[in-house]
Amino acid sequence: MEDLARRISSLSPEKRLLLELQLQRKRGLPEPIAIVGMACRLPAASNLQAYWRLLSEGQDAIREVPADRWDVEAFYDADPQATGKTYCRWGGFLDAVDQFDPALFGIAPREAPYIDPQQRLFLESVWEALEDAGIVPHTLGGQSVGVFAAASTLDYGQMLLQGPEVVGTYTATGLASTMVANRVSYLLNLQGPSLTVDTACSSSLVAVHLACQSLWTGESSLALAGGVNLILTPTVTVGFSKLTALSPDGRCKAFDAAANGFVRSEGVGTVVLKRLGQALADGDRIYALIRGSATNQDGRTNGLTAPNPAAQEAVVKAAYERGGIPLQQVDYIEAHGTGTLLGDPIEAKALGNVFSPCRSLDRPIRMGSVKSNIG
Numbered sequence: 001m002e003d004l005a006r007r008i009s010s011l012s013p014e015k016r017l018l019l020e021l022q023l024q025r026k027r028g029l030p031e032p033i034a035i036v037g038m039a040c041r042l043p044a045a046s047n048l049q050a051y052w053r054l055l056s057e058g059q060d061a062i063r064e065v066p067a068d069r070w071d072v073e074a075f076y077d078a079d080p081q082a083t084g085k086t087y088c089r090w091g092g093f094l095d096a097v098d099q100f101d102p103a104l105f106g107i108a109p110r111e112a113p114y115i116d117p118q119q120r121l122f123l124e125s126v127w128e129a130l131e132d133a134g135i136v137p138h139t140l141g142g143q144s145v146g147v148f149a150a151a152s153t154l155d156y157g158q159m160l161l162q163g164p165e166v167v168g169t170y171t172a173t174g175l176a177s178t179m180v181a182n183r184v185s186y187l188l189n190l191q192g193p194s195l196t197v198d199t200a201c202s203s204s205l206v207a208v209h210l211a212c213q214s215l216w217t218g219e220s221s222l223a224l225a226g227g228v229n230l231i232l233t234p235t236v237t238v239g240f241s242k243l244t245a246l247s248p249d250g251r252c253k254a255f256d257a258a259a260n261g262f263v264r265s266e267g268v269g270t271v272v273l274k275r276l277g278q279a280l281a282d283g284d285r286i287y288a289l290i291r292g293s294a295t296n297q298d299g300r301t302n303g304l305t306a307p308n309p310a311a312q313e314a315v316v317k318a319a320y321e322r323g324g325i326p327l328q329q330v331d332y333i334e335a336h337g338t339g340t341l342l343g344d345p346i347e348a349k350a351l352g353n354v355f356s357p358c359r360s361l362d363r364p365i366r367m368g369s370v371k372s373n374i375g
Contacts, residue, residue, distance in 0.1 A: 018280060020289075021276050021280070029292075030216050030322065031216070031275050032291050033291075034284065034288075035271050035287040036133045036285065037131075037132040040270075042092070042265075042267040043063075043093060044061035047128075048132075058373070059373060060251075062090050062091065063091070063092075065090070065093070069093070069234075070233065075234045075237075080241055086238045086240075088263065091231060091237075092374050093265070097121065097230055100112055100115075104127075111170045111174070114160070114168060114174035116154070116157065118228045119179055122268055125268045125269060126147075126226070128270070129224065129270040130272060137188050140190055141190070144192040144220055144221050145222045146214045146215075146220035147182075148225040149180040149197065149228070150197045150204040150227030151197075151198065151227065155232035156175065156232055159233060161175075177196050178195070179196075180196045180228065181195055204225075204226060207227060208225045208271065209295055212273065215273060223274075226271060228267070228268040228269075240264070245340065246261045246263065247261035251339070252339035252369070252371040252372050252375055253339045254368070254369040256339065259339040261339065262339050264375060265374055265375030292321070292323025292325065293319055294319040295315065296314060296315045297311065299311065306342065309349060313354050316350065316354050317354055327354065327358045330355065334370070337369025
């Protein structure tokens with residue numbers, strides 16, 4: 001075995017991937033999905049390179065609610081029970097979310113103001129991810145390219161519909177969450193599946209899961225998956241304050257004894273996905289592989305927002321089994337890790353129950369969450 005490992009390690013990256021593909025097929029496991037392009041805009045990070053610097057340098061991307069969102073003083077009250085108020089004045093915010101070049105996408109300037117900025121941001125992120133993958137967007141027209149977008153909030157609609165007199169020809173399509181994905185497919189003439197996913201905190205990961213399923217079944221030849229979130233009004237923040245789910249000091253202290261809630265943040269991100277065999281044949285740069293994924297639901301727990309540890313254990317086991325990855329090989333887990341007193345201990349214990357039977361204390365699994373940097 002050691003001799004085989006040395007021989008494999010001496011191979012070029014392309015040959016190692018080809019060998020892995022052959023082994024997966026022999027074992028009857030799904031063909032790995034290759035990530036061949038990426039793009040993101042996150043708090044204090046306008047692109048992938050800036051995001052990596054932010055994480056590697058341990059930067060804090062959280063700040064007070066900017067004045068162009070709402071008057072933080074008007075909605076702030078340290079008392080969680082104060083009507084219409086929030087006790088958290090912090091968040092992770094993007095800059096210039098009102099800026100957009102409609103001409104680049106063939107959108108009429110008169111339509112652009114009616115389009116939810118989340119649609120516009122996701123469209124730009126898809127374009128940037130395709131460029132990163134070395135794909136000219138308009139060459140995909142007519143192909144079975146799937147678009148899987150994640151979005152959960154409709155703040156722009158709340159703002160726009162406050163005055164019914166401003167409702168116009170483009171309002172319905174501009175505010176519909178389904179159009180986060182459908183607008184991409186329409187503008188690029190993509191003819192694979194196109195859907196917007198909302199499963200709350202897991203929306204973007206479920207979008208990636210569905211994209212992989214579509215590639216595995218042959219429904220899509222290429223898939224674009226990602227998510228977008230903007231915080232344009234204080235409404236949802238006030239609601240989370242009533243649940244006392246937010247951190248008063250606006251920091252996610254993941255798996256920390258001082259954890260006291262999460263902080264809301266904005267962002268957009270997209271990945272370009274192909275089956276590994278196709279990516280190798282096309283000579284793509286491959287960032288990473290997705291070998292398996294799984295979804296499930298908590299079912300009935302002691303509260304609508306309370307997690308189920310048994311369900312968490314089950315979904316983790318299912319993902320590794322489907323990917324054919326031995327638990328002994330896992331070195332790091334990027335966790336949900338919001339920094340809540342309820343969620344973090346349940347997640348940590350569930351992961352411990354899955355991995356502890358095959359691990360020893362002298363070889364621990366590292367665990368973290370980027371939410372401690374960006375919310």
